[in-house]
Amino acid sequence: MNADKVPDIIIGRLPVYLRALQRMAEKGMSTTSSQELSAHVGISAAQIRKDISQFGEFGKQGTGYSILFLADRLREILKVNRMWDVAVVGAGELGHALSRYQGFTDRGFCVVMLFDNDPFKIGRNVGEFVVEDSANMVERIRGANIKIVMLTVPAAAAQAVADKLIQAGVKAILNYAPISLNVPDTIHVQHIDPAIHLQRMTYYLT
Amino acid sequence: MNADKVPDIIIGRLPVYLRALQRMAEKGMSTTSSQELSAHVGISAAQIRKDISQFGEFGKQGTGYSILFLADRLREILKVNRMWDVAVVGAGELGHALSRYQGFTDRGFCVVMLFDNDPFKIGRNVGEFVVEDSANMVERIRGANIKIVMLTVPAAAAQAVADKLIQAGVKAILNYAPISLNVPDTIHVQHIDPAIHLQRMTYYLT
DNA sequence: TAGATTGTTAATCGATTAACAATC
DNA sequence: TAGATTGTTAATCGATTAACAATC
Secondary structure, eight states: OOOOOOOOOHHHHHHHHHHHHHHHTTTOOEEHHHHHHHHHHHHHHHHHHHHHSSOOOEEEETTEEEEHHHHHHHHHHHSSSSOOEEEEESSHHHHHHHOOOOGGGTTEEEEEEEEETTTTTTTTTETTTEEEEEGGGHHHHHTTTOOEEESSSSSHHHHHHHHHHHHHHOOOEEEEEESSOOOOTTSEEEEEOOHHHHHHHHHOOO | OOOOOOOOOHHHHHHHHHHHHHHHHHOOOOOEEEHHHHHHHHHOOHHHHHHHHTOOOOOEEEEEEEHHHHHHHHHHHHOSSSSSEEEEEHHHHHHHHHHHHGGGGGGGEEEEEEEEOOOTTTTTTETTOEEEEGGGHHEEEHHHHHOEEEEEHHHHHHHHHHHHHHHTTTTEEOOOSSSSOOTTTEEEEEEEHHHHHHHHHHTTTO
């Protein structure tokens, strides 16, 4: 693997390649090419080759890439060749859906805790979890050494909760609240806001 | 508004500006500057000014931007100064959460239908909706002239459902299935996959 | 007037693409 | 050998930033 700093825009494409490779593997395919991958993910073959070559020579001229081998390398690079414990904060409908979602397991993540501050929710069962009181969140998350959180609290609460999470040692936040979080630049944040995504498309309609 | 083709990367930032402006308006603020916006959204002030100036001169030297005026212009540009009817396809937990989500209304979207193909779900109430049979999806969506769909079916079904949606006249798909959709380039697709977002962050951990 | 901030230009920076030698 | 496809270079293309005149 190259020690030079790899641009974030390249890192952002690797999970997309990995997901496509996992699908190909499920279908029983054993090799692929940058051109075939390109057709699946909508990124040019030249760019796929260039992205991958940042980290090593994982292909063979004439035959392309071994799907299992390349997927393993990408998992290694992305550090998802292990399981990450994840906490869900906010036990609304979205928090429920995320904590019961089956699709994380084979992609490196395992939800292990679910928090809320609503007395009517605390203690309730959600799938295999019991909703825990956010009053204990900081110590629980620090104690379990959790670095990744999915945040599904209302926008008005999101910044305050994020501050507490950082205090608890969390380094990566997947923020579902429709608000920009202010965090130190040692903390990684990704935003998911369906309305934002919809508004990116309406510009092009009619 | 400028008739030149505006790069998609700029269009993609406008909803983020708009969301920040809406929050500012809620707080009772009346004007802002590119610098203040920059602090909120994490995009440089120069870039914010350049992005906005693609569409007109909406600010005033010395004082900045009127929040309400600029928000109105952005809504106009993004075509969310109207309501778009949206259908949710897939009545799993995520489909439930999306069809009951309160946050779409003041951002230009209104969920009006919910589909599934599971006989045990069809006819059930979900919030204010009755789950409809996907067998009728094409005619229902075409009849209601719906152009935007949120797709929350399993990955294995997503491509086939997307094909039917396109046949029904849908032009924009917000795809929650963890798979790349293959669509003609007249159709707009945005992907939301929490595992992809999480994997973009693990690269930087420890 | 003095201070602040826009809109825009030109310079810089970075990302993408095209092309091809190397080689399986 | 012939065909295919990688990894990489150089060229192109596009996006970001810095700077500042204009002006509120």
